[in-house]
Amino acid sequence: MSDITVFEHPLNERIRTFLRLEHLFEKYDHFRIDETTWGTRAALEGLLDILAITSRSDIKSELAKELDRNANALGRVRDQPGVDPTMLDDVLAKLGKAQRSMIELHGQIGAGAREDDFMKAIAQRNSIPGGACSFDLPHYHHLLTKSSEARAQLLARWSTDLDPVKHAIDLILSLARSSSNARSVTAHQGFFQETLETGAPTQLIRVALNPELDCFPEISGHRNRFSIRFLTAKDTSRPTQTAADIAFKLTCCVF
Incomplete structure (x- = not known):
């Protein structure tokens, strides 16, 4: 909903990395269609940050493991009451396609852009x-003086082999976010905490808040427990915990 602000907090390192990459892909996609030279600069900065994170050798295996885990988890619920087999097969097909794309991604993620001498020079100076x-x-x-079409073609060339990564992350996070229903809770005097079930580890905490409340959540936690403090701040002054009771929507994403 447009009148609700959502804050998210990961509860494991894998989801933390995926959220950061999602953020950077969103930045890249936003600026790559900006025809100005500053748009191209911002898009390249986002792309360089993506390459920096995906330079870790375990990112590809982490994505493959998570796709496989999701596919196995969905396969086990096929015969449960209320499961739509058509929708389930559609999601499993998307997971299968994402898995195949990751397998077909030979070598290091983003190798094409990473091995480009021009990109190396920008990364070093940037x-x-x-x-x-x-x-x-x-x-x-000199490149920035080229037409917007020429610059767009270069950006597309450098990011082509990153597309499977983006699609895999989008699918994984979409499944996590839609895995549980939001519930209405209240943070008494701006504080809320809850113990989590260890049988089905929570991956992501989502807090949906009415922006008219003029506060924001500071979330901390791990696989067994999390807490939320709602803070207020005037402009950029140091935030302080509110003394008011804050009603919000809470989603503990366990998929």
Whole structure:
């Protein structure tokens, strides 16, 4: 809903990494269609951040494991009451396609862009504040003078082998977010805590809040317990815990 603000907090390192990559893919997708040179710069910065995270050798295996775990979990509920077999088969087909795409992704994720000399130069200079300006990287400045169509083609070339990763992360997080129903709860004097069931580990906490309440949640936790403090702040001043009771929607995503 447009009048509700959702805050999320991961409860394991795998989902934490996937959420960061989702954020960076969203940044990249937003700026890649911006035809200005600053849009191209921002898109490349997002792409470089994606390459930095996916340089970890275990990212591909983590995605493959999570896709396989989701497929096995869904396969076990086929005969349970209330399960729509048509919808289930559709989701399993998407998981199977994502698994095949990951298998067909040979070598390191993003190898095409990572091994590109031009991208290496930008990545090296981009780590320095202001290091990617025109006199440091005249080749980059020259590229930015090209037409928006030419720049878009380059961005597409560098990101093509990242598409399977993006699709896999989108599918995994979508299944997690839709795995449980939201429930109405209240944080008394701005504080809420809950013990989690260890039999079905919670992966993600989602807090849906009316923005008119003018506060935000600070979530902390692990696989057994989590807590939420609702904070208020005037502009950029230091936040303080509210003394008011805060009604919100809570979703503990266990899939």
